[in-house]
Amino acid sequence: MVDLETRELEYFVALAEELHFGRAAARLAIAQPALSKAVRRLESRLGVKLLERSSRHVALTRAGEALLHHGRHALNAVAAAADKARQAGDRQAHLRLVIKPGGDADLLSGLLAAYARRPDARQVDILFGGATDRADHVRDGRADVALLYAPFDDMTGLDHEVLAVEGRVAILPQDHRLASRAELSLADLAQETLPRWKGVRWTGAPEGLEGPEVSDAAQVTQLIRLGRTVAVLPRSLARPQHPDLVYRPVTDAPDSALVLAWSQTDRRPLVASFVAAALEAGVLR
Missing domain, CATH: 3.40.190.10 (Periplasmic binding protein-like II)
Known part of the structure; x- marks a missing residue:
């Protein structure tokens, strides 16, 4: 089994990513001759050629490409292990x-x-x-x-x-055709324009007409007030209630x-x- 030092692996990964001894040495804050010596020592220890070098060009061999791929993962694992150890041992951790x-x-x-x-x-x-x-x-x-x-x-x-399971409510403008109802069903909302939540998959709400993309409740509230959309939200996210809007339970919407x-x-x-x-x-x- 070949013993690899973390520092040597860091040197090689930096050089393999930069493909330039000067830039890699500057990135590592070491002298260029020290970097060259470390890489040659690593090649000798592994018994393979990692780099093709010329006066103007540095390229990875197949062995070098393999070491770069796995070396990145190894360095990330070492960093993660150190971080987890610090967290576990820190009695003052928040x-x-x-x-x-x-x-x-x-x-x-x-x-x-x-x-x-x-x-x-x-x-x-x-x-x-x-x-x-x-x-x-x-x-x-x-x-x-x-x-x-x-x-x-x-x-x-x-x-x-x-923590809690709750039903959903529809949020509508005061002059909406459904605003006078005490409660609603998904079928009532089937033809309504509904917002598209950025980064959110389908959630069991009615599949209405495709509406504007939104990322937070404040945007939804403004668009509902303008009559551009209606929304179906978990009950707790529909608070505080805006005086210009009406809130009606959707009796058959899946719970959140x-x-x-x-x-x-x-x-x-x-x-x-x-x-x-x-x-x-x-x-x-």
Whole structure:
């Protein structure tokens, strides 16, 4: 088995990406002769030629291309392992929770209070995400946990617990033909113009006429007031109610769920304690 040093691999990857000794050396903040020596030593250790060199040209051999591909993954894995170790060993680590503004169904204060009572509680940093990017915050490590809405948000790679299940309401202009109804069905809305939520897959709402693309509730409210669209939203996301609009329950629309989500690979006590606080406090229902 050939022993590779992380530093040598970093040097090679930088050179393979730049294909220029001067630029790679500057990127690594080392002298060019030191970089050349390190790459020659790596070739000798592996017993293969990684680069084709000339006075004007540097190119990867097939072996070099293979090492670049796998070397990137190896360096990313080393960096991730170090980051996870730091997180696990940091007793002062904060828990980062990403939410959509107003997207907590009035449950967040109770959840935070329940967590604060735990002996291992840490400071909770609240991050605000957009309508569709909060799951990505958890997947790429910007946040530890998230409040998401199913089936709107993509749960790929995430575990979750349901906080609340709620029905949906239609939001209409006051002069809309359906505004006088006490409640509505999906069939009533079948011919209505509905907004297209940026980055959101089909959610079980009626498939009406294709409307404008939107990314947040404020945009939807403005377009409804202008008579350009109507919308079907989870009940909690339809608050606060605007005085120029009417809100009617859609009796047969699929329920939506507010969920607490975290990465499937995250087994840190920091995250487990936060989820346990919600379970023990009876916040989940």
